[in-house]
Amino acid sequence: MIKKILIAALLLALFLLGYYFFNTWQRSHNLSLWRFVPMNAALVYESDQIGSVLLNLKESQLARSLTMVPIFNKMYREIEKIDSLTGGNSFYAFANNLPVLVTIQNTSKSKFDFLFLAQIDQFTDRKGSKEFLEKLIKPDGQKSKRNYFGFEVNEIETADNDHFTYFIYENYFIGSFTPYLVEDAIRAQVTIESFETQFPEHRKVTKIKQDEGNLYINYPELITLSRAFTENELNPNFLNKAFLDLGISDHSISLSGFSFADSSHQLNRIKGITGAPFDMSDIISNNTSIFHHFSFSDPQLWISQQGFNTEVSSKKENIIKDLGFDPYDITRFLDQEIGLAFQYRNGQLEPLMILESNNSIELMNHFDAISKQMPHVAADSFFIEIYNEQIINKLPIDDFPVMILGDLAKDFPEAYYTSYQDYVLIASKLPLLKDVINDINNENTWEKSLKKKRFLEKITQEASYTILVNTAESWSQLYPTILPELKKEFYQFDYIFKSLENIALQFSSVDDKYFTSLLIEQATVPKAPESNVIKTKVHEFNKPLITKPFLVRDAPGAKIEIIVEDEANILHLLNEDFELRWSKSIFKPIVGELTQIDFYKNGKLQYLFITADSVYLVDRNGENVEEYPKYIAPNLSALAIVDYDGKKNYRFAITTLSGDLFITDQQGTPLEGWDPYHFSASIIGSVRHFRVGGTDAFAIVLTNGEMHLISRRGKVFPGFPIQTNMHIQSDYHLQVGSKFETSKWTVLSESGTLLSVNLKGTIIDRKELYKPRTDSKFQIHNDLDEKNYLISKQFENSIAVVNNNDAIIFEKNQLSSENVKIQYYKMGGDNDYFILSDLANQLIYPYDLNGRLLTTLPLMGDQPISLRYFKKENVYEIYLIRENKLILYLKK
Known part of the structure; x- marks a missing residue:
């Protein structure tokens, strides 16, 4: 019995050993470059002249333009790094006259990289290939080895501390700057689950020998790859895969070949058409x-x-x-x-x-x-x-x-x-x-x-389905979908994308597949817009700045000076030459605006502002005025200066986030009845004081829509409060007339209801502004003197500016709606500006009321700006914050 068991075990062992050797032989016998291509490759480029193709591509006007955008220049940068290890243009020489594949794959949610694969069985007969491999195998610099599934994997450190990983197996060379892409290639060969098994059609399609190579598209993985660029998803049900021949000319790139789709894909709807x-x-x-x-x-x-x-x-x-x-x-x-x-x-x-x-x-x-x-x-x-x-x-x-x-x-x-x-x-x-x-x-x-x-004459005239894209017209729609981390880069080079005026993608049904052609044409040679502003002054601080530049003077008519605060809560004063005069710790960030008063009534001005809990008064030498800072309450939100009779007997109206209003004397001591005056909801912006016919009043708007009109003694005027039943987050506008009846107080709800009342509490007008989308947000923006206002409508990545009659002044689309600060400068004549500070993308757009940029290009900045205009010289000064720098631009 034992003898039979031993014989059976021996036979089983021989069978398994034979199967192992047969399987190993079969895998080796069937081995090809394609067996190393991972299943999750989104794009595979194939050529036996890739060195020449890449060098010729550099000479194409269209390719030169696109590779100015850093993300599209990544392959060339990686080849330069490889050449830094081997010397000269050795990669291009190595890759010519060899079968080469280059794959593009996602490496993380918003990243991608390349995998280089080459069949090198003929390299010993070619000097360029041999020199390349010899230098790579024995590089100057640090090199490490490890074993992965029986393959010796090598890693070389480049001069910029990047790492190139590669292995050589039999007659195949595979490498990448992302190590796990090399590991993917090994797993594809070991498990026999590769791109080749996913795309068996690639062996059946006819390949043109005289083109610039072939491109294979794994559409489900292309969707994943697109996430490295855009937040929008490609249509997941459009097609399955495609094989296309590549053609390159100076002003166009063309791809033609076949796409494949089954009954579940939308392309199947033109089958047999x-x-x-x-x-x-x-x-x-x-x-x-x-x-x-x-x-x-x-x-x-x-x-x-x-x-x-x-x-x-x-x-x-x-x-x-x-x-x-x-x-x-x-x-x-x-x-x-x-x-x-x-x-x-x-x-x-x-x-x-x-x-x-x-x-x-x-x-x-x-x-x-x-x-x-x-x-x-x-x-x-x-x-x-x-x-x-x-x-x-x-x-x-x-x-x-x-x-x-x-x-x-x-x-x-x-x-x-x-x-x-x-x-x-x-x-x-x-x-x-x-x-x-x-x-x-x-x-x-x-x-x-x-x-x-002319473009339409170049495309297939009787295709069953054609998609035509005008990139210049589409850019306003495409740009907002770009990933936030790429928006700055794409905006900087938007003139390149807009130069691709015509793109055509066409499909025609042919048997069980679809003839496919893609034509991308650059109608004009793009030129980068030249900035029309001059950077004249810069002051660099040790810490990033957290406020706008506050423009101040130490006396009326004196030269302009600038106050800023850094993230360490240090206040800095600079003179007009950007020389630092003094610095001072204030412990917390400034809340709202910094203003000036003549506290001593001697013609010298002091700096007044609030932090989250205190009011500060600082003199022109950076010293606290006596009894200041003065603690008021937690969560302060806004400060307004009140000068009842113009005699500089100041009162300060200070609000909190919880709906409290303090009115203090100029020593910061709350007055009777205002310690505090409490409201049922948060107060919008700062309190407005005005005098009509000798009567003083305070206008207050709450977030719950209540409008309050209160005397300086704290008494409510007849007809108030008004319950508007609106949710309000916007500033409001107050137009003071000669009488309460002729004055006009305008508020705007977040959903677009514009309501105007007089100061007797009578509703003058109520209208619903046009809402471009259900998620549109509306705001009133007063100019610096609070005499005029405009309205903004923000929706998704767009903004429309309208007047009080809802007539559009201008519209812009290339914005991030996450954190846009808006300033309205009315300087008279044609010199009115609507400043959009897109803080999410650190871009400043100073638009005039025709929607034209004052500066040709947007400025780079991360805080709202300060703007001055000199009418006689027709010159603008733009004070701007960028990280830890205060910058002055001059626009003539």
Whole structure:
């Protein structure tokens, strides 16, 4: 029995040993460069002339432009590091005439890196390759080795303390500046689970020998890679993978080949569809950011393959049942093209559908007939408007376009429509449709644009599906989606991205795959805008600064001086030459503004401000005025100076976050009845004191919407408080007249209700401002003298500036809405400025009221600025904080 067991065990051992050697032989026999490519590679570039391609690419105007952006220059920087280990341009020589692959993969949430793979079985016959490897194997500098799954992995330290990791196995060289990408390559070979098993089609497709290489796209991993650049997700259901040939010219990059998609992917919706010519350029507005073009020879087949969700299908069935017609009937009026144009307006993309019709009049009549069949709707209640001789109607059924065309029309809850020649135009918003009508009538269309027309002639004319992107028009939409850590870099080089005026991505169905072409064209050579400001003075401190530059004088008419506070709570005074006069510890940050008073009534000015709990009065030599600082209460929020009769007998109105109001004498001692005066909610901004007809009053607005008018003795005026029932976070505006009845007090709710009352408590006006989005935030901004105001509307990454009649003054889109501080400088004439300090991105935008930058380029800064204008010389001084530096810019 034991003998039989031993024989069986021996046979089993021999079988396992034989299987091991057979498996090892088979793996070695089937070994290829592709076996080392990790499954999670997003892009794989293949070439046997990569050295020449990369050097030629450097000479391309388009590539030169793009590689000015640091994140797109990463591969060249890494090759320079490799060359620093081996000397000269050895990598380029090494990589020529060898099969080489370069992969791009995510290495963390917002990072990516490259993996270099080369087949070196012929390298001994080539001097350049041999020298490269010999120098890399024996580098000058520190080198370490380790074992990973039986592979000897080497790591070399570069001069800048980076590390290049590589291994050589049989005839293959694999390396990366990210060690675990090299480990991924080893695991791919050991487990036989590589990119090759994920993308077996790469062996079947025909490869062009005379191009600049091949690009393989693993679309699910491309989505992951995109997160290294943008917060927006690519459509996860669009396609599966793609193989494309690369072509390079001086002003363009082209890719062409095949994409693959199964029944679960949206690209499958054009399967078997025969395309038709692109003929609708004469009605596509030049303001279009993104355009989707669908063409077909059989409209019914095309529509039958579009996606309809369950809710839409159910709604369609109810319409058929209740009204006796099928939305699908519209297909008999369709010709061979459908366009979906997007314009970026009011901080969001607004869509316009273009239907080519074999009889546009009959299609309009069909829509009209649908309206007339609606029950319980009077004929005279249907929307109809004549605009520029065009009749505009509105479909009375919500979501009707999506019932006809599926998910393609999901952004059309409402549908305004009109006809133009052989087309019917449908918009979800009436203003967009009117603007497109104007553009067509004014010939502001692609057909009339020479650049656009030439580009359209270069693309495939009968592709089933085409996506066209105008980067310059789309940049306002694209920029806000960029990762915060890249925003500064992308803004600095936005002129490069805007120079890519035309991008076309096209698909056509061919058997079980989709012919794919991508063309990126740079219409003009980009030039960096030149700054029109001069940096004239800089003072560098030991610590970062935490306040704006406060401009002060030690006496009326004296030269300007500057006060700043650093993060150690040290106050610094500098003279006009940026020389430090004194520094002083104040223990806590300044809250709000720093102002000046003539405390001693001798023409010399002192500096007044509050911290979180105390009021400070500092003289021009940096010494505390006697009895100061004076503790008031915790959580102070604002300070206002009161001078009842103009005789410099000052009172200080100090508020807290909890809704307390202290009014003190000029020694900081609270007055009777104001120690404190308590309100039911937090107080907005500082208290406003004014005098009308010899009567003193204080205006106070609370966050819960209450408006209080109180006498200097603490008595409430008749008609107050007013309960507005609004939530208020914005500043307010007070226009004092000759009487209480003619004075005007304006407040603005966070949701956009603008309310004006007189000082008798009578409501003068109430209006709802237009809300671009449901999450829009509204604020009033007073100028420095509080005589004028403007209104801002912030939504997502955009801002619109309007007046009190809700008329738009200008709109801007490239902002981070997280932390934008706004200042309004009214200097008279055309010299009014709206300063946007985008503190999240450390960018300062000084806009005039036409939306033009005062400085050509935004300034780099992390605090609000101070601005001065000299009318006679027409010169601006911009005082700016950047980290630990105080900087003065001059603009002529």
